Amino acid sequence: MSDRFTITLPVAEYAPAHFRLAVDGKVATVTLDRPERKNPLTFESYAELRDLFHALRHEEAVKAVVVTGAGGNFCSGGDVFEIIQPLLERDMAGLLDFTRMTGDLVKAMRACPQPIVAAVDGVCAGAGAIVAMASDLRIGTQDAKVAFLFNRVGLAGCDMGACAILPRIVGQGRASELLYTGRAMTGEEAERWGFFNRLAAPDAVLDEARALAGDLADGPTFANAMTKRMLHMEWDMGVDQAIEAEALAQSVCMQTEDYRRAFDAFAAKRRPAFEGN
Known part of the structure; x- marks a missing residue:
């Protein structure tokens, strides 16, 4: 799980195994693509996403990135049977190896020079909410439901940088509420609290995110x-x-x-x- 994938440069020529990647001009679009399960993450997709964003630090052709999910949902978080259940069998060293690897995804997203725009519709929960949070800009929909639900599975809200980053987006009090309760923000609430930069219709959210990324890619x-x-x-x-x-x-x-x-x-x-x- 901790071994680095070999990411081919240029990124446009790389064929991911665990999500979709398309490069159109100067904009790369990453699509989490397990719609039948609301696009959950696995050990392998965490690691491959980490390695892609790490590779983008050295990619000159891509100037902006869009992250989205297939089938009307963004991401439901870590897969219950492919991540949560296997973690019950790990010792402390194995658990720390996992939590550091997931944190490395956020570090890679923040360290890559390209602005990242998240297009968020439907379920955006757990690690999916973290991926949206770690993006630079977020366009959502009225139907989006954003939940940092770690306490719902007996874990602390301090996951993958949430206690550092989320208060800087929505404020300390609102972040505390979301991390202590695990409740979902509606799309309207997420926009009002500043988590979403703006709302779009579900059938337009990806196009708006790509247009914004395109504007950034054409800028300085x-x-x-x-x-x-x-x-x-x-x-x-x-x-x-x-x-x-x-x-x-x-x-x-x-x-x-x-x-x-x-x-x-x-x-x-x-x-x-x-x-x-």
């Missing part, structure tokens, strides 16, 4: 990657330290060709065509 992608990195790094900084870090980051971005392209376009009264360098 070096600068977008810097924004993502600084959003992550500044969690552990004081204000003065963050201001200095941003001064350094912005001075780097000011040396890019995209910065000059933006000025030239403004001077010529036309829209800039960014190239990500």
Whole structure:
């Protein structure tokens, strides 16, 4: 389970064994594809997703990523019989090996430079809610049901970074409620609380996520990657330290060709065509 898969670069040529992957131009779409079970994760799909996002750190052609689920649901979390039941037979070392591996998926999602847009419909529970949480942006539907239901199976809410990341999205009090009770947020509630950036119709949510990812992929992608990195790094900084870090980051971005392209376009009264360098 802990062994790394070999991810072929370029990513467009990689054929995953445990989910679908499609690359259209500069946007990669990852589709969790076990619709008959509401797209649960297995040991193997956790690891392969981790390795894909790790590989994306070195992928230059893909500039944005969409994550979604097949058949009207996002992801129902860890498969009861393929993950939860086998874990009952593991010793402490084996359990820690698993929990560190699942956490490595979130680390890989946060470390890859591409913005990740989650398109969420239907069930989005457990580890599925974590995958949506670990994305940079989330478009949901009225029918979405987002639940961090770890306490429902006798576990703590502190799973895969939830206690660190979720309060920064919805606030400490709301995150506490969700993690203590395991109850589901409705789509409207998730938007109102800031978990979803916006809502879309179920038949349009994937298209809207891809359109948003496409806009990001056509933007100044070096600068977008810097924004993502600084959003992550500044969690552990004081204000003065963050201001200095941003001064350094912005001075780097000011040396890019995209910065000059933006000025030239403004001077010529036309829209800039960014190239990500």
